Amino acid sequence: MIRSKDPNIKTSIFAVMSKTAKEYNAVNLSQGFPDFGVSEDLISLVNKYMKAGFNQYAPMPGVPVLREKIAEKIQKLYNYKYNPETEITVTAGGTQALHSTISTIINEGDEAIIFEPAYDSYAPVVRLNGGRPVYVRLKYPDYAVDWDAVNQMINSKTRLIIINSPQNPSGKVFSEEDMLNLIRIVSGTKILILSDEVYEHIIFDGKTHNSIAKYPELAERSILVFSFGKVYHATGWKLGYFIAPEKITEEIRKIHQFTVFAANTPIQYAIAEYLNREDEYLKLPEFYQKKRDFFNAMLRDIGFDVIPAGGTYFQTVNFSNLTDETDFQLAERLIKKFGVAAIPMSSFYHNEENTKTLRFCFAKKDEVLEQAAEKLGNFYIQAKKQLDLFKKPENH
């Protein structure tokens, strides 16, 4: 028999919801992937490199031309120069970069601070390596960070602070003030920072992304994680990278080389060439903001209160004024009775806190968003009717 490394790990909520959505033929706004195509030009480039014979192992840290292009991009956007030879490593998606990083840094008894609601892959890897996730809750409704609370959590065991901006699932974007607070909190300590920046280009309302790379005093103790899946609507290609100072990179590469050894070759070459087209990623904020606004306008027309996401392709909606159900119960009923799938926000909290909030992915074609809104409209009408039935008649 196998002794489970972590009996708490269940099948991911994304897999569960997507499977149920399929069974009930529901519009699937649960799992976070775009339903629009990858650029034909980029596909042709992958094809070109495959046909030209770039089909064998890439160098362990990634093909040099891609690492050079990444270094150029980071310098242009965030004004920090990383060495492509020693500080940039291409991985099989952001997930592998996160896994290799946490596995390198966390040892038995170490603590890692995680902001909740949180993307679901951090805590299990901390635990797998004998560490303890320590949770700090972002404050609803704007998911603000309580930096005094963070300060109080810090002790001699704190090894890592994991941040994610723009944040999945809340859509929160770290402000300049947040970053300055982070500097204040870690200065004089040996704490490292893991900064998950996979949504760096999906940020709205004229804000710019506060990458760790903009803050040299943070960059020198940080590992930054990125994903081409999010940038090029190609989540299935599983290509990403991490960036960190040389000494930290050296250690993470030791784990990386025995996890995948190297990421796939032809896509690395194709993306290296495609990165010359800066407009392809610089246009993403506008592209996704249009989607967010289109979806939110329909939700508001129906009657929902919506606080627009500051970034990512996720929108959260609170249902507490419409139903007494838990978010999990509501998510199930929405799929089975109304034909639309979302993720209950409770799944992003370690204690499955009932937030009465759902997360919708709006990286979908407009007609799919319209179908989802229509179904949510049906739910809203029924929920309101139900509430009216239980309302006390006045003057009686």
Ligand SMILES: Cc1ncc(COP(=O)(O)O)c(C=O)c1O
């Ligand atoms: C916050 C966050 N980090 C990392 C990842 C994983 O990136 P990848 O698909 O490149 O493995 C995701 C994917 O949804 C994400 O939302």
